[in-house]
Amino acid sequence: MDEFLIRALLAGTGVALIAGPLGCFIVWRRMAYFGAALSHSALLGVALGILIGIEPIYTVAVFCVVLALAIFKLQRYRMLATDTLLSILAHGALALGLVVVAFMEQVRMDLMAYLFGDILAVGWADVALMFAVAVVVLAWLAYTWRDLIAATVNRDLAIVEGIAVERIELGFVVVVAAVIALGMKAVGVLLVVSLLTIPAAAARAWSATPERMAVGAVAVGVVSSGLGVMGSYWWDAPAGPMIVIWTCIFFVAGLLGARLKSPR
């Protein structure tokens, strides 16, 4: 097997490992739009990285974290609903990112690679970074799992019971921002949220506990990225969209299967 395929498969697995459990929380906490807003504005982070000559994955990660914290604080501004604020930030940053990219004539930049990802082009350094981040994120998740679930089920009860909810929520948005920066490399800024939401949604029909849903989401994500990468190689199709298509297939299959299991 070609080395670039192995790298792509490993990168997909690394992202799916953390996107599975985090995606469950995105789905449970109804933060899909938050993820979409962050990832769309990530393009501005890419442009900034190229402007100052730093590998964009780092500037995107930092930019997403800063933006996530800004959104987190802005949520208390009660004059506008959170989704409206997110829309302003996301589209404002996306538009700004596109304009900045257009002005950078001296730099050749493959816009499509950032919009839709280029997992077949990841290097060993990217793979190493993905697994390093995956280890840190999984360790953080294991450490805060119970409290994060409690805060997700009911925020007020968790606070009264002495859980440091605000600190956990801050950690969560930072981690989501990191995953978006990594996932962007695989499927691009426009599709990266689907790696969080669709595997989690696909696993729901088959899960009786939060843990099973998280493991199921990881399984769907890993298998989809494998099939997507191989499908892209065999049929010469774009890899990022292929991965997302596979997650959708598993989602539909999960729905139909659950329906057959318990016909109503």
Added chain:
Amino acid sequence: MRFLFHCDVMANPGEILIEATDICVAFGSQNVLDHVGLLVRRGEIVTLIGLNGAGKTTLVKTLLGLIKPQRGAVRRHPGLRIGYVPQRIDRDPVLPLNVLRFLTLAGGVSKASLAEVLGQVGLGDILQHPLADLSGGEMQRVLLARALLRRPDLLVLDEPLAGVDVTGQTELYNLIPQIRDRYHCGVLMVSHDLHVVMAATDDVVCLNHHVCCTGHPHSVARDPAFVELFGTSFAKVAAVYSHHHDHVHDATGGVVPLHDDEHRHG
């Protein structure tokens, strides 16, 4: 009297569990709480009544530390454990969770105490049921069970009877004094229901952004400020109950004859 039966040396009956002084909370330009004070002692049931929008839930959330007041302070007894039963919680079927898992989310729950508490709140064998499938009444009991599993010093119930049918309501009313005796805790309850207030309350605090009046239910019912807010229906309910209650419990749980003038105006 009850002091003699509760040989818990750690628990000093009648100690102040939580005290709010001079609380002011405003949302935008609207003053929801205006210099409000409240105090709950161990062994005491305090009921907060008031019309919709009077600031009852806001006051409860301020006491719980969920809302930061713009002015005033909440002082808690050091190490105070609070069991909180919110008005209702959103149960999202997207998050697969059974009753057992919900009850043990905070951790540190033994099998024995789980069985005991479930018996107390009158829940059958529903531990494996998905949380999203419970009826409103079952859910209220589950929330109460979760609060009790913490072995609370202070039990805070925000409209605990919302969504509970009439039979269930009577059961739950009777349960609250039992819980107070069993856990030797203080109880702060928000209620619309005048019957609850009469049957199982030591102290009523009538809230309308500020504290209108406070005291024993019988005396409060005759307070002109109270009658102006609630009309005379409460006084009628009070009359029904007055022959059941010719005494009150003092802060230590002792029996004290009822004095009609035992209340304060605010």
